[in-house]
Every structure is written in structure tokens, then in C-alpha cells.
Amino acid sequence: MTAAYLHIPFCEHICFYCDFNKVFLEGQPVDEYVDAVIKEMAIMKSRHPKEAVSTFYIGGGTPTTLTAKQLDKLLDGVQTYFPLDKNAEFTVEANPESVSFEKFAVMKSHGVNRISMGVQSFNNEILKKIGRIHTAEQVYDCVANADKAGFDNISIDLIFRLPNQTIEDFTRTLQKALELDLPHYSIYALILENKTIFYNLMRQGKLPLPSEDDEADMFQLAMETMEKAGRYQYEISNYAKPGFQSQHNLAYWNNDTYFGFGAGAHGYIDGVRYNNHGPIQHFLEPLRQGESPIIYQNTLSKQNKMEEEMILGLRTMRGIDQTLFKTKYGQAVEEIYQNELTTLFNQKLIKIEGDYIRLTKKGVFLGNEVFRSFLMDN
Numbered sequence: 385m386t387a388a389y390l391h392i393p394f395c396e397h398i399c400f401y402c403d404f405n406k407v408f409l410e411g412q413p414v415d416e417y418v419d420a421v422i423k424e425m426a427i428m429k430s431r432h433p434k435e436a437v438s439t440f441y442i443g444g445g446t447p448t449t450l451t452a453k454q455l456d457k458l459l460d461g462v463q464t465y466f467p468l469d470k471n472a473e474f475t476v477e478a479n480p481e482s483v484s485f486e487k488f489a490v491m492k493s494h495g496v497n498r499i500s501m502g503v504q505s506f507n508n509e510i511l512k513k514i515g516r517i518h519t520a521e522q523v524y525d526c527v528a529n530a531d532k533a534g535f536d537n538i539s540i541d542l543i544f545r546l547p548n549q550t551i552e553d554f555t556r557t558l559q560k561a562l563e564l565d566l567p568h569y570s571i572y573a574l575i576l577e578n579k580t581i582f583y584n585l586m587r588q589g590k591l592p593l594p595s596e597d598d599e600a601d602m603f604q605l606a607m608e609t610m611e612k613a614g615r616y617q618y619e620i621s622n623y624a625k626p627g628f629q630s631q632h633n634l635a636y637w638n639n640d641t642y643f644g645f646g647a648g649a650h651g652y653i654d655g656v657r658y659n660n661h662g663p664i665q666h667f668l669e670p671l672r673q674g675e676s677p678i679i680y681q682n683t684l685s686k687q688n689k690m691e692e693e694m695i696l697g698l699r700t701m702r703g704i705d706q707t708l709f710k711t712k713y714g715q716a717v718e719e720i721y722q723n724e725l726t727t728l729f730n731q732k733l734i735k736i737e738g739d740y741i742r743l744t745k746k747g748v749f750l751g752n753e754v755f756r757s758f759l760m761d762n
Contacts, residue, residue, distance in 0.1 A: 385438040386653075387635035388466055390421060390458075391646030392447040393664065396482060400515035400585075401543075403577035405648030405662045406445045412664065417647075418454050420671040422461030424645050424660075427676050429465045432653065437466040437643070439473040441632040443500075447476050448483040452490050459494035466643075468495055473537075473631040475500050478530070480522035488533035498537040498630075499530050500570075506560040507553055510546055515581070520560070527564055537628060539568035544602040546574055547582075547592050554602050558609045567628035571606045572621045573599060600749060607748075619700045620751055637696045639689070647677075655689070657682045686713065687760060690720060694758040698734075699751065703742030717741065724757045 394409040394417075429435075440462060450458065468474050475498040476491055488499075505511055506520040523540075530538055542561060544554050561569060574593070576583045585591040594602070607617055615623040619637060622630065635642055644651030648662035658681040661667040667677045684692075690713055697704040709717050718725060725741070728734040733747035733754050747754050 385635055385638075385640050386435055387439045387441065387632050387640060387642035388437045389632075389642060389644050389646075389649060389651075390425075390440070390442045390462070391445060391644070391649040392417075392442060392450065393445040393647050394449045395444070395446045396449055397515065397517045398581075400513075400581040401574060401577070402515075403580050404445065407664060409446075409449050413668070414450065414454060416668060417664065418450070418458050418461075420668050420677075421458065421646050422465070423671050423674070424677060425461060425465040427674075428643055428645070435641075435643075435653070437468060437472075439475075439632040439635060440466065440468055441475045441477075441500075443477045446479050446482055446502075448478045448487055450487075452484075452486045455487055455490050456494070459491065459496065463494055470495070473498055475630070475632055477502065478526065480518040480526040483526055483529070485529040485533060488530050488535065492533050492535065497535070499535050499539070501526060501530075501538065501540045503540040503561070504543045505546065505549075505553075506557045507549075510549060510553070513547055514543075524564075527566070537568070538566045539570060539630070540564070540566060541570045541572065542606075543572050543574050544606065545594050545599045549594055549602075551594075551598060551601055551605065555605060555609075558606065562609070562613045562615075567615075567625040568630065569610060569615055569623045570621055571610070571623065573603065603749065617701055620748060634700075637700050639693050639696050655684055657684060689713070691758050691760060694721065695755040698741070698743055698747075698754060701742065703737075703740040706739050706741065721758060728754060728757060 391405065393406045394412055394414060395406045396409050398406060398408065474496045476496050477500045479502050501523070503523050504514065504516055506523070508519050511519065527538060540561060542557060576586050582591055610617060610623040615625055617623050618629050619633065622633065624630070641653050642651055643653060644658070644660065646660065647664055647667040648660060650657065650659045658678045660677045661679045670677050693709060693712070694704060704717060706717050725734065728747070729736070732744055733750060735742055735744050743751065743754060
């Protein structure tokens, strides 16, 4: 399958942990940006006229900082150049403080059928400390408006290992999240990325994070709590009711192809990975001339593709399908990675179940160690 991701880089406020390509909304050429992204889709469609898209995801940044009118124009452009089947998954990220019933109604009218909401915590004090500008109360309003607009496929993001977060607090956040009775939850550990406010605070010794043991306990708590509630872990950080797994994210983990539209977006088409200019004006300039904003392309070697197949596939609970691997690459997994597989198996980090290679419970906790094993220069 082929997926598509479209990036909206505008935010009303920059969260302290975020390293995504983003800019403050105020004073930005938002209308020109919407026109430019539509032009970019037209260019890519002309280059790949037979490439149909099976799932579309609009993320950010904050897509819901766009006005209802801007959203209407953008979504019309999506359906013009990459029309989706009625049942294809079409996701838009929404932040509680910047979305409204009117915006949800516009999305619905253009075939959007899945909402991914940035929540992170239900503790208002913690939300302030991490730079979020919504409250827990706004989350409930947001879900109610989405439901009123006809959305039944809603996901929320949560983060653990936040500054001053306790296991008791994270337990309450999980409980409140599940009280919403949503079909999908994404639950991530905080990662300290370069050039973020949190990274700089950590370097100064001013970031009071939970201990490694508490982080592991929070991860364990998330897995157990979600499973008891009938939301099954299908990828290291993702839990869903049966039938509600994110098809877009599965496209990434299955190492499928995807388009990337917008400033700083990445794509993977015909064995070539590419990425666009990140700064807004650098992205807009070539499109003003009717040219593509791609700044970098890399044709993957067979070795690169196999590495990515292993690393991405092992993130899922389904694991690596050995028959499919041999079909795609003409060699069995053990021919390429016998030493790595033996070492990881002996360390009880992976298991072989039928035709599948999967992480063990221990492997899920130590996933990054497993993934590094398959890098050529590890």
C-alpha cells in the first residue's frame, strides 16, 4: 500500500519537548502555505500518476490552527489529487485548544474519518509544566465535539516520564483516558531531543524526571492497564480495540511506500527516501516557480531496505513475517542475520513463533538495543 503524510508546521505555542518542524503561527503566510502544499500534491501526482493512496494523515505542528476555511481548501485539494476510497483511513491531528465543532464538521464533509488528539496528560499542572496550553476540561469538550460531528475513530496521545510525574499521577491519567472509551491510544515515553527547551534544562540539571525504574514501571502499567481495558498493544507505543489499529502507522512499520507533503516532510517512493526543505520560505520558494520542494533524495540499497524491514517490523507485536521477507528480498532472514538473531534469542530479547520473529516481553522494554543490532555500522 501507499500512504501519504501532509505536514502543517504552525503552532500557537511551542511545547517544551517538541522537536518537530514547527513555527509560531502569528505572522506566517498560512494561506500561501495551503496553496503551496496543494501545488506540491499536483506536482507529485503528475510524476506518479498511477500511485493511489490507501491512507492519508495530516499532522504537525498543529493542523487545527488552520481556520475552517483554510481546512476546507486544504482537504478539497487532498481529495482532488489523491482521492481516497470511502473506507480508507483519513486522519487529522487535532489539539483541544484549537479545534471546534465547525472544524470537525469541515473535516467530516471531506471524508476525514479519524481524529488523533494531542492530550499528553490529564493533570493541568503537568500540562503547564510541559508547555501545553490546553486543560483536561478542554479534552472532554473536544471529544464531545468530535463525537457530535460523527467521528467514532478517535485516538489520543499520552506521554509518561514527564517532569515531576509520579506513578500515581500517571495511573490517574490512564484511568481518565480510558473513561473516554476511545478505540485507540498512543502512549510514549518522553524523549529528550536536541534543541528543545527540555533538553537544555536537562543539560543544566534543572529537569526533575522520574527514575529509570519509575519509567519502566509506568510503561508496564500502561501495557497492563490497556490490555485489561481491551485495548491491545499492537506496536511498542500503540494500543487499540480490534479493528482500530492505525493503518497509516502500520504502513510505516510494514516498510510500505508513502508520500510526504509540506515543509520538512519525508517520503519514500520507488525505493527512494526524500525530504523537503524545512524552513517555510525555503519550502515555498521552489513551489512559487512550479518546482518541487525536495532538497534531498537517497536511493536505498538492498542492505538499507532489509535493515529497515527488521527495525520497523520488530516494533510491532506481529513481528517479522519470514516468508514475506524472503519474498521481498530473495533471501531468508537467517541467511542475513544469523549471528544477530542467535545473540538476541540467547539474551531472551526475541522469540520465534511459527513463521514470525517477535520481541519478547523483555525485548519490548529493551527495543532500542534490539533495533541497533540490525544496523550495518552497529
